[in-house]
Amino acid sequence: MKAPLRRAASGLAALTACAVLAGGALAQPPEPTALIDQQHCMFCHTVDQPFLAPSFRDIAARYRDNPQAQAMLEAKLVHGGKAHWGDMAMPPPVERGGPLSEEDAHTLVRWVLSQ
CATH class of the missing domain: 4.10.910 (30s ribosomal protein s13; domain 2)
Structure with a gap:
């Protein structure tokens, strides 16, 4: 060789x-703590138990085998979106802590899907 x-x-x-x-x-990937805090993710989610919204582990399990999941979830973070889990929709970024770049959305979704 x-x-x-x-x-x-x-x-x-x-x-x-x-x-x-x-x-x-x-x-x-490491937990993006600053982004999680900035976007107030833990107001509705937890890592391992459903709260007002599904846990990050439940999200990861649901979308693990979906090749479009990363892009779909990133778009939902950047723009907000309709409810896929019960009645509660993902609020738009302005209601969660301010605008979210596509790069930051990618970082958050990558971490969530790794749970």
């Missing part, structure tokens, strides 16, 4: 070992 390929394979093995040590799966 040529040196660059050997180094790449060695690096991949090291990353895999780190992932296994971190819990047997690839490490999940």
Whole structure:
């Protein structure tokens, strides 16, 4: 094996070992605490129990196998949206803490779906 390929394979093995040590799966993204606070997510959601809205784990479980989930949920965060869980709709950003960039929506949804 040529040196660059050997180094790449060695690096991949090291990353895999780190992932296994971190819990047997690839490490999940860090919690975006500042965004969660800014958007007042915890006013309606919790990580693991339904409250006024579904838990983040329930959302992740419901959309885990849906390839369009990331884009759909990001759009819902950026614009608000109709209720998919009971009667409560996702309020628009102006009612949650201010505008949310597409990048920030991506960060939040990526974290939620990793739960």
